[in-house]
Amino acid sequence: MSMMDQLRERAKKNKKTIILPESMDKRTFKAAQTILKDGLANLIIIGTPQEVEEYSKGFDITGATIIDPNTYEKTEEYEDLFVELRKSKGLTHEDARKQMLSDYTTYGCLMLKAGDADGLVSGACHSTANTLRPALQIIKTKPGTKLVSGFFVMEVPNCEFGENGVFVFADCSLEQNPDPEKLAAIALSSAESFKFLVGKEPKVAMLSHSSKGSAKHDDVTKVVEATRIAKELAPNLCLDGELQLDAAIVPEVGEAKAPGSPVAGHANVLVFPDLDAANIGYKLVQRLAKANAYGPMCQGIAKPVNDLSRGCSAEDIVGVVAITAIQAAGEDK
Known part of the structure; x- marks a missing residue:
């Protein structure tokens, strides 16, 4: 059974309600058909009847809850909530309603904040900024969180590296050029995410173009300092750096370039030094x-x-919904 098959089974056991706000994209409805058929989550799709009719043609979305913000009975309640949350920024009722009705991700985040759903997945036809801005404005950060960061769960077929081809790559989406403190925070969060989702012990590699002092540069120094901070904050975590990619995942290369490292050659969590490297790497x-x-x-x-x-493909959306549902189940504990 693949890692994603295992995650889908976990999602089925504790079904959560996930919002899909992108009713203007056929991939949403193709994914919804699979999610509903396989029982991975309960779905709320935000859109007008016209949008849903146009883009859902050919797909069976029986069982999904369709909410039209223009007519839904709780829209006024969400508007009041939005104004209250953003009153320090001077948000008026008029502007709040205009934003809610024109931006379904904002509307979905308000539903989530109000407790009417468990999670939200967007971005198939919106930028990362347009997806996460309303989340940070409305839902805000988890208590005690120093940094919101992003990661990919990578499942590489026929791969002996990582956790049987499964890795977490971070941060591929948010932090452009994290300083050592932020890079350390990304590493610790990514280790927690790996353990929660994959169920195995994380082995975290702080990646660089240098392995254990093989090169000198300010970019290398940043990774060395981030490694030091992360080890101080989580002394029991299996984490090491700085490591080149091959030294991090290939056992014989790790032994040659970083002898004695507990991570080298066996890493399953790869922390990239900046957004450019991470985004290029995952793609x-x-x-x-x-x-x-x-x-x-x-x-x-x-x-x-x-x-x-x-x-993304429709199948990618299915996978992210399953993971989101599992995250939501974890929030209940």
């Missing part, structure tokens, strides 16, 4: 190795809100 693996890339998932938001790549 290379996705396209060239034909890996399944689920995400970008978010860590640090008070309730599960997850992004999608605009190049």
Whole structure:
């Protein structure tokens, strides 16, 4: 059974209600058909009757709850909530309603904040900024969270590296150029996400173009400092750096470049030094190795809100919904 098959089974056992706000995209309805048929989650799809009719043609979405913000009985309640949450920013009722009715992700986040759903997945036809901005404005961060960051769950077929081909890559979507403190926070959050989702012990590699001092540069120093901070904050976590990618995942290379490292050659959580490297890295693996890339998932938001790549497939949406449902179930504990 693949990792995603295992995650789907977990989602089925504790069904949650997930919002899909992108009713203007056929991939939403193709994914919804699978999610409902397989019993992975209860679905709320936000859209007008005209939008739903146009884009759902050919797909069976029986069982989904369709909510039209223009006529839904709780729209006024959500409007009041929105104004209350943003009153310090001067948000008026007029502007609140205009934003809610024109931006279904904002509307969905208000539903989530009000407790009328358990999670939200968007991004198939919206940028990461347009997906996460309302989440951070309305739902806000989890108590005690220093940083909201993003990660991908990567499932590489026929791969002996990582956890039988399963990895977490971070941060592929949010932090452009994290300083050492932020990079350390990303590493710790990603380790927790790996353990929660995959159920195995994380082995975290802090990636660089250098392995254990093989190169000197300010970018290398940043990763070395981030490694030091992360080890201080989580001394029992299996984490090491700085490591080149091959030293991190290939046993014989790890032994040669970083002898004695508890991580080298066995890493399953890869923390990239910046957004450029992480985003390029996951897309290379996705396209060239034909890996399944689920995400970008978010860590640090008070309730599960997850992004999608605009190049995602309907099957990618199904996977992210399953993971979002599992995250929501974890929030209940």
